[in-house]
Amino acid sequence: MPVDLVLIVAAALTAGYLLGRLRPWQALGNWAADQIRSSGAWVRGGRGHQACVVLAHAVTAPRTSWRILRTPAAGGREAATAPVRDPHWAANRTRTTHTDQGDTA
Template structure:
């Protein structure tokens, strides 16, 4: 009887853990975090070698096909053009810029 009660408790705990992992989706969250860190070069570039290694490792583990495609793609040689700033942008806004209809 005690053995059966222990088995039922283990099964219930396993089902609860599976439900919580399904709701929390840690695998997807880790993959999304790594993809965001790789895609938007920001703090992770300045974070040091250890942070870069962790980000790349998590990305390779959670999205191996995407990581392989990224590694095969050559780096772009051109840089993005600097946007031209309009010092009088408020006066040149349209209705669409202000949230209205064009």
């Protein structure tokens, strides 16, 4: 067996082992999903950054990307309004009575 072939096979096995250990495909998918979930950096990153994130997500998670594209936007083009927070939620909550008395006599 020629020495060149042995070196090529050894390099291929080593590269396969390292790719299996590092899992770059999974890391790229996790990064893209995290970027899409947050509304921070990827929105402000510009069109080039957004295109890279969407492309990475479409390549690493095609079913999820297709499902997201098929789902209609909630409420059309209007911006989502922030929920109204009640600062006195503890005082305004309703009290529930439990019918289960447990082991009391």
